[in-house]
Amino acid sequence: MKLKHTLIALASSSLLLSGVTYAADATPATAAPSAKAAASAATVKAAAAATTAASVANARMTDRQMAKSGNMKADREQLQQKLRAGKNRADYDKILKDNGYRISAINEDKKDYLEYEVVKGGSSYEVQIDFKDGATQASKVEVENNMWRADATKRMMKDDNYQHAGALVVDPKGRYSDRRNMKGWTDEKDSLEKALPINLKAADYRSKLEGLGYKVTAVNDRDKDGIEYEIAKGENSYEVQIDLDPSTGTAKKIDVTSNLWEAEVTDQATDRAKEMKK
DSSP: OHHHHHHHHHHHHHHHHHHHHHHHHTSOTTSOOOHHHHHHHHHHHHHHHHHHHHHHHTOOOOHHHHHHHOHHHHHHHHHHHHHTTOOSHHHHHHHHHHTTOEEEEEEEEOSSEEEEEEEETTEEEEEEEEOOTTOSSOSEEEEEEOOSOOHHHHHHHHOTTOOOSSOOOBOTTOTTOHHHHHHHHHHHHHHHHHHSOSSOBHHHHHHHHHHTTOEEEEEEEEETTEEEEEEEETTEEEEEEEEEOTTTOBEEEEEEEOOOSOOHHHHHHHHHHHHHHO
């Protein structure tokens, strides 16, 4: 867990600083501290500050933490409300642009349905727009979390300056459409939850998951109250959230949820599966 890494880095740096100070204090009282010792202390302090800043900058919230923060839900609802004021496809594109969103991929573009992947900062959403009876104005607009991301979306999320090499084209197979992929993902999620019994130890769940063919790609959070595993199997990934009884160390609640904020190794695992399927 990144927060724990930060605390460990701070503690280690503090111990190192204490050691430098102790060494300086051990010299005879008449001797002035050397410039070299002072420089060493300054270097250690600067390194500690840099380590802390880097750790905080690289901190990655888990899906549970993101859900509790409510930030993504509020952003989705706000964008959805604005898009519903559009009268035609050109309006929807303009509303996205005016609100700081970039279209990173087009998953579907049909007479009755348009589906975009959009990016703003480090977040991505899927914009799903339905049209009825050939109307230019949408009959339904939804902004959903973007679980299956096109390569261009991933690049844009990591690099604000990323630009498409050419004009955007529709993915002919709709490989990254959440609407298309969601049913299979949900069915697998429900089956997995039923296969994970209550009252096992944390380590037992890891063995159970691996026995079911899942690869545990990351551990996002671990303490006496719970553990969170990122798992991957084929093109799908999940976050398994296990609440533990501190007195027994056994599970009292298990949730299998979406894994929007994948660790790099999880992303690589699902990408390999996609490449093999091509």
